[in-house]
Amino acid sequence: MCIYCGSLERHRLLWLYLTKRTNLFDAQPKNVLHVAPEPCFEPIFRRRLGAGYLTADLLDPHVMVKMDITNIQYPDEYFDVILCSHVLEHVPDDRKAIREFWRTLKPTGWAILLVPIMAETTFEDPTIVEPKERLIAFGQEDHVRKYGRDYIDRLCEAGFTVSVTTVTDMVPDHEAALRMGLTAESGEIYYCTR
Numbered sequence: 001m002c003i004y005c006g007s008l009e010r011h012r013l014l015w016l017y018l019t020k021r022t023n024l025f026d027a028q029p030k031n032v033l034h035v036a037p038e039p040c041f042e043p044i045f046r047r048r049l050g051a052g053y054l055t056a057d058l059l060d061p062h063v064m065v066k067m068d069i070t071n072i073q074y075p076d077e078y079f080d081v082i083l084c085s086h087v088l089e090h091v092p093d094d095r096k097a098i099r100e101f102w103r104t105l106k107p108t109g110w111a112i113l114l115v116p117i118m119a120e121t122t123f124e125d126p127t128i129v130e131p132k133e134r135l136i137a138f139g140q141e142d143h144v145r146k147y148g149r150d151y152i153d154r155l156c157e158a159g160f161t162v163s164v165t166t167v168t169d170m171v172p173d174h175e176a177a178l179r180m181g182l183t184a185e186s187g188e189i190y191y192c193t194r
Contacts, residue, residue, distance in 0.1 A: 005040045009186035010114065014085065015041075016170050016180070017189045022081075022110065024049075030080040033104070035069055036060065036087045052080075069097040078104050082111035089115050089143045092126065098158040102194065111192040113155065119148040152190070160192040 018024050024032070030052050034045060037055040045053055056067035067073065069084070070093050082101050088094045101111055116139075124145035128134055131141035138146045155162045167186050171177040 009182055010085065011038055011040050012181055013167060013170065013186040013189065014112065014114070016182075017112075017165060017191075020170070021165070021191075024081060031078060032081040032083070033072075033074075033079045035067070035082070035084040037063065038085065069100060072100045072104050074104050076103055077106045077109075080106055080109045082109070082113070084111070085114040086116060088113065089138070089140075089145055089147060092144050094145070095154060095157065098154055098160075101192075102158045102160060105192075105194055107194050109194070111160070113190050113192055114187060115147045115151055115190075116187065117149060117151060118146045121148040122146065122150050122154075123148070155190065155192055159194060161194070163191040163193075165189040165191065 024030075025048055030049065032045070032049050032053050034042070034053065034055050036057050037045070042055060054065060055063040056065045056069075057063040058066065058068050065073075069087070069091065082105055084101065088097060091097050098113070101113065105111055118139055122145060123137070125137065126144070128137050128144075134143055135141045138144065152162050152164065166188050167177055167182045167184065171180060171182060177183070
C-alpha cells in the first residue's frame, strides 16, 4: 500500500491502464458508473469526470446512489463506462450482476470488471454462510466464491467481449514495474465491451 495515497498494487495497475489505454479522461462527457469507489480514485474521478460521474454501493452511506448491482435502477444502454473492482466476489448472484452491467452499458461503451483470481477454476458453495467457514473456503469472511481463470467465461456468457491485460503487457521492463510497485500480485485487467 502506498503510504501517500493508500493505493494497492491493483489500483496502480488500473490507473496505468485507465490513463494509457482508455478514453476515460479525454474530456468528452460520459456517464460513468463507479461501483464501490476506491478512496484513492474517487476524488480524482469526481474532479476530472464531472457531472456524469456516479458512485454507487449497496452498503456504503458515502456514495451518491444506494445500488444493488443485481438490479440496477438505470435504463438499458445508459452508461459509457462501468468500473467495478473486487466487488463481484461478495455478490451471491454475480451472473445476474454481470448481466445488469451488460444491459446498462452503451453499445459503444466499456467496462472494467475486476475480481481476485485465486484458483484455476471458480469455487462457490452457497451453503457456506458462516464468516469463519467463508474465510477458510474463499479467503475472506465476506466472500461468497473464489474466482478462477474461468471468470472470463462468466463475462462472455453475459454477452461481453473480454480483453485481458497483465502487468507485463503494460510494463514489459521488470525493473520499471517494480519501481511502480507492480508485480504479478497486481492482478489482471478485464476490459469488457458489448
